[in-house]
Amino acid sequence: MNFDEALIRSRLQAAFDTIASLSGQAGDIRAIGDAVRNCLDQGGAIYTCGNGGSAAEALHLAEELIGKYRAARPPRRAVCLNADPTALTCIANDFGFDEVFARQVEALVRRGDALVVFSTSGASPNIVRALQKARDLGATTIGLLGREGGASLPLCDLPLVVRSQETAHIQEAHQVVLHLILEAVEAA
Numbered sequence: 001m002n003f004d005e006a007l008i009r010s011r012l013q014a015a016f017d018t019i020a021s022l023s024g025q026a027g028d029i030r031a032i033g034d035a036v037r038n039c040l041d042q043g044g045a046i047y048t049c050g051n052g053g054s055a056a057e058a059l060h061l062a063e064e065l066i067g068k069y070r071a072a073r074p075p076r077r078a079v080c081l082n083a084d085p086t087a088l089t090c091i092a093n094d095f096g097f098d099e100v101f102a103r104q105v106e107a108l109v110r111r112g113d114a115l116v117v118f119s120t121s122g123a124s125p126n127i128v129r130a131l132q133k134a135r136d137l138g139a140t141t142i143g144l145l146g147r148e149g150g151a152s153l154p155l156c157d158l159p160l161v162v163r164s165q166e167t168a169h170i171q172e173a174h175q176v177v178l179h180l181i182l183e184a185v186e187a188a
Helices: 005-041 053-066 085-095 102-108 125-136 150-155 167-187
Strands: 046-050 078-080 114-119 140-146 158-162
Touching: 005 046, 005 114, 005 140, 005 158, 005 167, 046 053, 046 102, 046 125, 053 078, 053 114, 053 167, 085 102, 102 125, 114 125, 114 150, 125 140, 125 150, 140 150, 140 167, 150 158, 158 167
Parallel strands: 046 078, 046 114, 114 140, 140 158
Antiparallel strands: none
16 A cells, blocks of 8 residues: 555545544534533543553543643543553453453442543443443443444443444544533533
């Protein structure tokens, strides 16, 4: 495959088409933004997690809630479960990688909190187990998913599925959605 202008245009068009498809899910995006804002306004915390590039997006959402997106405002309660390498390696070593998020959810998440997961497949066992544990604890479960949503889809109170098979384009669309979540929080 040559890296040429035709390839660049093709990739840009595919990314544009994937992001444009989100307009059909504007109601779902609004519901997610409202749920995050309401959770925070009622004293809850937002917990995030993901693997690989999705871990970076989970970290991005949490840090923007604590810091700021556009407007200077009080910090909001948020924790990224993939941000602590000592917790991740301890749990993976003692309980297996499938438990790295569920174990933290069990320790930290309470009723009234929300767990936001990022997963391009929705099939990662550690994501699925975290969602199940959060549900068991009475937290709101939000999934920014890809492909067909995978095993995570039925565990999400508020799912948003980017219907693409291209991991990069799913992550690009998730980036847009996480910025819209922050818009909802700061609009309050």
